Each structure stands twice: as C-alpha cells, then as structure tokens.
Amino acid sequence: MSEVLAGLNVAVELAFALLALSTILAWARERNARRGFLALAVTALAVDVFDSQAMGQPGLVGRLTIDVSLMTFLLSGYGLVMFRDSFVPYRRRTRTAITLIVAAVAALGLALQLPASPDAAHSAEQSLAIIAVIAVWAYCLFDPTVTFWLAARGRPAVEKARLRAISAGCLGLLAVVVLGTLAGSFNPAVSAIVDVAAIAIVPLLYVAFFPPVWMRRLWRQPDEDQLRLALHDLLLYSADRETLAQRALTWAERLVGGDAAFVIDSDGTLLATRDISPEVASEFAKRREHLVTGPDGTPSRIGPNLVVPLDLKEGKGAMVIVSGRLTPLFGDDEMTRLRQYATSITAGLDRVLLNSRVAALERAKSDFLSIASHELRGPMTVIKGYLTMLDAGALGEVSPKVQSVLPLLISKSDEVNWMIEQMIEASRLEEGRLALKKQKVDIVELTEMAIDGVKLLVGNHNISVDQPPEAIDAEVDPDRFQIVVRNLLSNAAKYSPTGSDIDVKIRRDGTVAMVTVKDRGIGISREDQGRLFTRFNRIDNQTHVQGTGLGLWLSREIALMHDGDLVVESDVGKGSTFTFTVPITR
Numbered sequence: 010m011s012e013v014l015a016g017l018n019v020a021v022e023l024a025f026a027l028l029a030l031s032t033i034l035a036w037a038r039e040r041n042a043r044r045g046f047l048a049l050a051v052t053a054l055a056v057d058v059f060d061s062q063a064m065g066q067p068g069l070v071g072r073l074t075i076d077v078s079l080m081t082f083l084l085s086g087y088g089l090v091m092f093r094d095s096f097v098p099y100r101r102r103t104r105t106a107i108t109l110i111v112a113a114v115a116a117l118g119l120a121l122q123l124p125a126s127p128d129a130a131h132s133a134e135q136s137l138a139i140i141a142v143i144a145v146w147a148y149c150l151f152d153p154t155v156t157f158w159l160a161a162r163g164r165p166a167v168e169k170a171r172l173r174a175i176s177a178g179c180l181g182l183l184a185v186v187v188l189g190t191l192a193g194s195f196n197p198a199v200s201a202i203v204d205v206a207a208i209a210i211v212p213l214l215y216v217a218f219f220p221p222v223w224m225r226r227l228w229r230q231p232d233e234d235q236l237r238l239a240l241h242d243l244l245l246y247s248a249d250r251e252t253l254a255q256r257a258l259t260w261a262e263r264l265v266g267g268d269a270a271f272v273i274d275s276d277g278t279l280l281a282t283r284d285i286s287p288e289v290a291s292e293f294a295k296r297r298e299h300l301v302t303g304p305d306g307t308p309s310r311i312g313p314n315l316v317v318p319l320d321l322k323e324g325k326g327a328m329v330i331v332s333g334r335l336t337p338l339f340g341d342d343e344m345t346r347l348r349q350y351a352t353s354i355t356a357g358l359d360r361v362l363l364n365s366r367v368a369a370l371e372r373a374k375s376d377f378l379s380i381a382s383h384e385l386r387g388p389m390t391v392i393k394g395y396l397t398m399l400d401a402g403a404l405g406e407v408s409p410k411v412q413s414v415l416p417l418l419i420s421k422s423d424e425v426n427w428m429i430e431q432m433i434e435a436s437r438l439e440e441g442r443l444a445l446k447k448q449k450v451d452i453v454e455l456t457e458m459a460i461d462g463v464k465l466l467v468g469n470h471n472i473s474v475d476q477p478p479e480a481i482d483a484e485v486d487p488d489r490f491q492i493v494v495r496n497l498l499s500n501a502a503k504y505s506p507t508g509s510d511i512d513v514k515i516r517r518d519g520t521v522a523m524v525t526v527k528d529r530g531i532g533i534s535r536e537d538q539g540r541l542f543t544r545f546n547r548i549d550n551q552t553h554v555q556g557t558g559l560g561l562w563l564s565r566e567i568a569l570m571h572d573g574d575l576v577v578e579s580d581v582g583k584g585s586t587f588t589f590t591v592p593i594t595r
C-alpha cells in the first residue's frame with residue numbers, strides 16, 4: 010500500500026509540474042500580466058508541493074525548505090489575486106494594501122522562523138503568524154473564487170461560462186492544496202482516494218484556465234445565433250445612424266460586458282450613449298485620445314475604457330466601452346469578435362449616411378423639378394401667345410424675314426412647352442398628386458387628337474395611321490392618355506431620320522385597346538431597353554437630341570395607373586415599336 014501511496018504522491022507532483030509547465034509555456038507564448046500571474050500562482054504551488062516532500066530535515070536545509078515553502082505558499086495566493094485583478098481590477102489602493110499585507114506576513118513568517126508543521130511545538134507569536142499566513146492565503150483563493158462567480162451574474166452566455174469556469178478553477182486549486190495537505194493524515198486507503206481526486210482535478214484546472222477554442226465556441230453559441238439575427242436587423246432596418254449606434258452599443262456590451270458605452274462619430278460628436286452622461290462622454294471625445302489607436306482596427310485600452318475604432322468613410326470614429334469594477338477584460342478571442350463586429354457597424358453607419366444623402370439629393374431634385382417647371386410655365390405661355398399673335402398678324406405687319414422664322418419659333422416654343430408639361434406631370438407623380446380624371450372616351454378619336462397636337466413636332470416625318478372604322482371605348486383620363494401618345498410620337502420623330510415613316514396603329518385586342526407607334530430609327534439595344542422606363546434615364550449616344558429623360562417613365566406610370574402597360578420591341582439600327590395598352594369598357 011505504501012508503495013501505491015508513494016507512487017500516487019509522485020503522480021500528484023508530476024501532474025502539478027505539468028500544469029505549472031503549461032502555464033509557463035502559455036505565458037511565454039503571450040507575455041501579458043494575466044498569464045504571468047497565473048503562471049506565478051501555479052508554479053509557486055507546484056514548487057510548494059515538491060518542497061513540502063523535502064521538509065522536516067534538520068539544520069540549515071530544513072530551515073531553508075520551510076522558508077521556501079512559506080514564500081511559495083504566499084506567492085501562489087498573491088499570483089492568484091493578481092490574476093483576478095487582471096480580469097476584474099481592484100481599486101489601486103486595495104491592490105497596494107494586498108501587496109503590502111502579503112509582504113508583511115511573509116516577512117513576519119521569515120522573522121519568526123515558523124516550524125515545519127503547525128502541529129510541531131511553537132510559540133504564541135508563531136501561532137499568530139501561522140494563522141495570519143493561512144488567513145491571507147485563504148483570502149487570496151476565496152476572493153477570486155467568489156469574485157469570478159459574482160462577476161458572471163447577468164453576463165452574456167460566453168462570459169458567464171468562462172467566469173464560472175475560472176471560479177471553479179480557483180476553488181479547484183484550493184481543493185487540491187487542502188486535499189494534498191490532508192491526504193497524509195488519513196489511513197492509506199482514504200489517502201489514496203484523496204490523491205486520485207487531486208490528480209483528477211488537475212486537467213480540469215487546465216481547461217478552466219485555458220478553455221480550448223471548441224469550448225469557447227460552445228459557450229458562445231446561444232449568443233452568437235442571436236447576435237447574427239440582431240446584426241441582420243440592425244444593418245438592414247435601422248432608420249438612422251443614432252438608432253443604429255444605440256442598438257450597436259447594446260450588443261457590444263453583451264459581447265464584452267462593461268458598465269457603460271458610447272459611440273463617437275467621425276466629427277467627434279456623440280452618436281449614442283448608454284448608461285453614461287453625455288457630458289462625461291463628450292469630455293472623452295474632446296480629448297481625441299480615441300483617434301490614436303492600434304493598427305488594423307485593433308481595440309485598445311485607454312484607462313478604464315476599451316476603444317474600438319470605427320473606420321468610417323468620413324473619418325475615424327470609435328465605440329468606447331467603459332469597464333466597471335466587475336467587468337472582465339477579455340483576451341484576443343473576444344477582441345477579434347469585437348473587431349469584426351465593429352467592421353459591420355462601420356459598414357452599417359456608412360450605409361445609413363449614404364442612404365440619407367441619396368434621399369436628400371432625391372428631395373432636392375424633386376423640389377427643383379417642381380419649382381423649375383412651374384416657374385417656366387408662365388413666361389413660356391406669354392412667349393407662345395405673342396408668337397402666335399405675331400404670326401396671325403394681330404400685332405400688325407412684320408417684315409417677310411420675321412414672318413418666315415415665326416413657324417420655327419412657334420414649333421420650338423411648343424417643344425419647350427411640351428417639356429415643361431412633362432416636368433410638371435412628373436413632379437406631380439413624384440409627390441403622389443397625379444390623380445386621374447377618368448371618363449368613357451373613344452380611344453380612336455383621342456389618338457387622332459393627340460397626333461394633331463404634335464403635328465408641328467413630327468411634321469418632317471411620314472405619319473400613317475391605321476385605325477378601325479368603329480369606336481373603341483375605354484375609361485381613361487383623356488389628357489394623360491394623350492400625353493402618352495404624344496410622347497411616343499415625339500420620341501419616334503426625335504430618334505429617327507427626317508423623312509422616315511412612322512406608323513401608328515390603333516386596335517382592339519380582346520379586353521384591351523392598344524396604340525402602337527413604330528419608327529424606323531436608331532433603335533434601342535437590349536441592354537438599354539432594361540432601363541428605358543426609369544426616371545431621368547437617357548441613352549448615352551443620344552445626348553445631342555433634346556429631352557428630359559422623363560417622358561417614357563411618366564408614360565409608363567400613366568399606363569400602369571390605368572391598369573394598362575407600355576412595352577417596347579426594338580432592334581438597333583432598324584427601329585422601335587412601342588405598344589401602349591389600356592383595358593376597354595365592356
């Protein structure tokens with residue numbers, strides 16, 4: 010049995026040595042205070058475990074092993090509270106007090122030459138010193154255990170699991186030491202069981218302190234799914250930048266914890282705040298420290314604040330998370346998540362800004378269209394009126410030269426008037442004020458009137474009209490119906506050579522009346538046909554022909570408002586055929 014026990018003792022020592030080695034390696038891989046203190050705590054414990062086996066020897070060696078044991082014992086505790094400090098920082102004063110107390114107790118223990126075991130004979134002062142050492146050490150293990158446990162409350166899933174695991178790890182350390190110390194005092198069988206328990210705890214400690222990636226992912230899963238959904242909503246449906254920033258803060262806090270948070274825009278103003286007064290947040294933003302951040306958008310710590318840079322189109326902004334006393338400051342994994350998150354938020358904020366700019370431009374364009382068309386209409390009516398009077402001789406005789414140019418001037422003013430009319434109708438449509446005044450009319454007659462109305466504009470072409478002998482009745486807005494036909498005719502003339510044929514066909518086809526306008530002009534490519542009916546769209550190679558790019562859009566909208574349609578068939582170089590349909594009255 011004693012051999013088994015001796016073997017188990019060696020196994021405990023070995024397990025501890027391995028754990029210590031892995032913490033040292035972890036620290037060597039990434040040298041930060043957190044890993045350093047953990048390595049200190051575990052290594053000190055491992056040394057203590059070895060050292061305690063050698064204790065009880067006489068003379069100087071004996072004394073030395075006791076002193077080393079005392080130091081490593083206290084150091085293991087100190088390492089652990091400082092490890093806790095790196096997650097959940099103490100106030101500066103508390104940290105100093107703990108350091109001083111541990112140092113003082115160590116000095117006292119050394120000065121009083123404590124015995125190898127509390128059971129050995131010792132003086133009253135030595136008893137006090139032993140109690141002080143054990144009390145300090147117990148505090149150093151209990152404080153992190155309780156703090157990590159409490160800090161886990163109300164945290165998002167991943168933080169909670171991780172903090173609880175660390176808390177359990179601290180408790181595990183305590184258990185191993187207590188079990189290890191007690192093991193010797195039981196009968197061999199119980200001792201063996203206790204040793205086995207101690208060995209079993211060691212790998213669990215490793216997992217608690219260095220959770221593998223798969224485990225972190227498992228912890229994160231519930232939040233991750235929610236975050237993905239939330240991000241989707243956040244980026245697609247946030248009305249304005251303030252709302253987006255506000256929602257982003259809620260999730261940032263869920264990702265890393267924090268007492269408060271705020272978002273600074275590229276111009277240094279605040280976009281959103283959460284649990285912090287705008288004045289305090291503005292103060293921080295004014296200092297502009299958040300602009301001096303690490304490379305590649307890496308989050309950086311400025312005092313108690315975690316600054317996540319937002320590389321916005323307009324300049325640098327930042328999301329700042331203010332850590333509180335119980336905020337765990339997490340490692341690379343979480344920082345990387347936060348960085349990815351910041352990239353999404355940046356894209357979202359930029360998109361909302363762009364959207365609002367586009368909307369503002371749209372408004373400006375509509376306003377301009379409305380104002381310009383209404384302002385132009387008055388003067389043009391006067392000009393057209395006087396030209397017509399001059400032409401008719403109502404203002405007296407004019408020279409033959411003037412008389413000869415009057416028809417051209419009248420036709421040009423008709424063209425301008427026609428454009429103004431399109432613009433007015435278009436702005437009405439945009440503002441939702443284009444209400445149809447439908448009545449039952451004969452489409453054949455209406456089309457003839459429309460052709461008459463553009464006679465001057467299309468005078469240089471051969472227009473042939475193919476119409477049925479009987480009337481085709483339909484419920485339409487006569488003025489708007491004519492706008493469509495006139496537009497198709499004037500386009501046919503504008504985009505085909507002078508003297509070429511334009512065929513107009515009026516037909517009844519089942520339940521619809523249709524007007525087809527066919528030209529032998531330049532035609533429209535398939536690609537251009539796709540965007541022909543959009544607002545302000547003009548095909549590039551025809552910029553020398555006058556136009557607003559509103560006609561076809563307006564015409565199609567009018568057709569649709571009548572429950573009809575406007576479609577095109579066209580071949581480049583051969584010509585185009587536009588077909589306008591409206592339902593007929595039964």
Ligand code: ADP
Nearest residue numbers: 500501504532547548551556557558559560561
């Ligand atoms: P615009 O005032 O420029 O004529 P429209 O909306 O009526 O505006 O037409 C849009 C564009 O479609 C025109 O700029 C022209 O390039 C093309 N287009 C329209 N009708 C024809 C046609 N019959 N033949 C060739 N191209 C046409």
